[in-house]
Amino acid sequence: MAAKAFLITRPAGKADQLLASLDEMGLDYVYQPLIATQMVALKAKEQQWLLEADQLIFVSVSAVTSLQQQLEASQLKAPLLAVGETTASALKQWTGREVRFPLDQRSEGVLAMSCMQQVENQHIVIVRGQNGRELMKQSLQKRGAKVRYVQSYRRVPIALDGASLLAHWKDSVSCILVTSDEIMQQLFTLVPVSAHDWLRQRHWIVVSPRMHDSALAMGIPVANIILADNANDSALMAAICHYKRDYL
Known part of the structure; x- marks a missing residue:
């Protein structure tokens, strides 16, 4: 079965409504805060x-x-x-x-x-x-x-085992949602360098034109970047629905 889960990286306490909406829609996701x-x-x-x-x-x-x-x-x-x-x-x-x-x-x-x-x-x-x-x-x-x-x-970055997380994500994650440059950078810092190409091949939902430019600078292809209107829950869900409609 093809990977189709969303990796949600919002900090703890900021993702509750978004995760509830994903549950209501029956969408697969992995929730892993990277920064506290x-x-x-x-x-x-x-x-x-x-x-x-x-x-x-x-x-x-x-x-x-x-x-x-x-x-x-x-x-x-x-x-x-x-x-x-x-x-x-x-x-x-x-x-x-x-x-x-x-x-x-x-x-x-x-x-x-x-x-x-x-x-x-x-x-x-x-x-x-x-x-x-x-x-x-x-x-x-x-x-x-x-x-x-x-x-x-x-x-502050959360102490995590990037290799272990990567092993879990590789078979499930197709789209990564990030709400700051810092979180995006932390993902690339966390996983082994050998997996950076795998990260770049995911689709990414970002929340500002500045983050779009940062994603390009990280080597993520423009076709893999989805720009949400902003970082609030309704805009993130609209971007998720766009991805679901066009790619899942």
């Missing part, structure tokens, strides 16, 4: 930045949940923005307040929002993990804003 998140303790100066900000931007659900463990929602007075709908939902659930997010659920979408146009002398705080894109900060600084990062969590 760890809360980073707020420094006193970072807490002060959050309390005094003119606008707060959250880049991920982990940014929200890690901050939630350290602050009361009532302490955040500034308008709230999120890069994506899922993050906005988590932030609204925590704070009970309105949270704005763009239709284009990327940094580019946030920068195009009306509230991001006239920001001269505003103090804007971006809550995120370590590293990540610099586009939002650089663009807002060019518009005259004073931008600071608060790192509320860090991402």
Whole structure:
């Protein structure tokens, strides 16, 4: 029997709804998180930045949940923005307040929002993990804003036996779903170099044009890359259904 399972690599706690949807559709999948998140303790100066900000931007659900463990929602007075709908939902659930997010659920979408146009002398705080894109900060600084990062969590690779996992995946996995460059890189780091061609021969579902370019740079053929509209569950399921319709 041909391999037809999806390899789902979303971190623990972020894949529940997606896996439930796959179960409802009767689709085969293997679930293996590759990266975990760890809360980073707020420094006193970072807490002060959050309390005094003119606008707060959250880049991920982990940014929200890690901050939630350290602050009361009532302490955040500034308008709230999120890069994506899922993050906005988590932030609204925590704070009970309105949270704005763009239709284009990327940094580019946030920068195009009306509230991001006239920001001269505003103090804007971006809550995120370590590293990540610099586009939002650089663009807002060019518009005259004073931008600071608060790192509320860090991402760490999970210790796994790549050779053992590969032996399990080889007979079942036909399509790999990844939601960050970091996860994609970790897959290639995890499995033996001798299996990199096998990875490249899978179909891949990625969540941004930037990830599409990264997949090409890793040697994955363009015909094997499916670009989801974004990283929320509905967009991922639409991409999975596209793959199911065209390839299974």
